[in-house]
Amino acid sequence: MLKKQLIMEKALELFSEQGFEATSVQQITERCGISKGAFYLSFKTKDELMISMVDYYLQQFIIDIDRVVKCVPNKETMLVEFYKSIFQAFREHSASSRVFLNEKAFIVKKELFDKVTAYEAEMSKSIIYMLEQLYGDTLHHTKYDVMYCIKGFMKSYAELFIFSDMPLDLEQLAQSLAEKTDIIARHTTIPFITEEFVSLIAKPYEKEITKDTLLQLMEQNMDHTEDSIEKESLELLKQQVEKTTYSRAIIKGLIENLRPDPAYNWIAYVSAKYFHI
Secondary structure, rough: OOOOHHHHHHHHHHHHHHOOOOOHHHHHHHHHOOOOOHHHHHHHOHHHHHHHHHHHHHHHHHHHHHHHHHHHOOHHHHHHHHHHHHHHHHHEOOOOOOOOHOOHHHOOOOOHHHHHHHHHHHHHHHHHHHHHHHHHHHHHOOOOHHHHHHHHHHHHHHHHOOOOOOOOHHHHHHHHHHHHHHHHHOOOOOHHHHHHHHHHHOOOOOOOOOOHHHHHHHHHHHOOOOOOOHHHHHHHHHHHHHHOOOHHHHHHHHHHHOOOHHHHHHHHHHHHHOOOO
């Protein structure tokens, strides 16, 4: 396990047990079995650790959504698979969700607020893409309203997984919400949420994936990568960012080489957006 991943997992245990503010770096290092020096090589402060944790879980969430809306071949099951993926993630990360939702310290940090809002914008784009694949032009005037309804379902029903230990039938829930979503999509006629409205909300937080940003992210990943097909693919992709010479098909193949390993899911996702794949 990578040192950063170990620190995040053990810190989450402590935050769950006694809260963010009450947990010291010393306690985290003792739980991890590492020195304070080793901690500060990975994270400059406890706040940076917390932001990295939120980053990690939101990245996995966005990757799961993107995979469903772009890789499920059967449109008839796409909504069901979408909701199953969403609530499976809430089930798996219920402990971290409880920590983040219960800590007032997280809410007042502007950097964290901006980060969460940026991921929210990414999620909205994926949902709109899914609706366009499912309903085409028939949803042209109301797709942003339907997108907000889907996000409302996600947030409302997520509470069942985050704050309840009751056994829940994930398949039945997914089918129920897919049915509700389809009814709303097919019968909504009065639009309220517009594309301009969504853009206005997201605009202050959306950041373009620049060449320098992607190169920095790639270099960070290379520091922790042993010789492998993933490292070779990452090095070749880095060369393409600096000077594109390969065809679109080859670049897509290099990105696909990274996807199977969870450690490279995010760099694959960001690279695909950068190269418009």
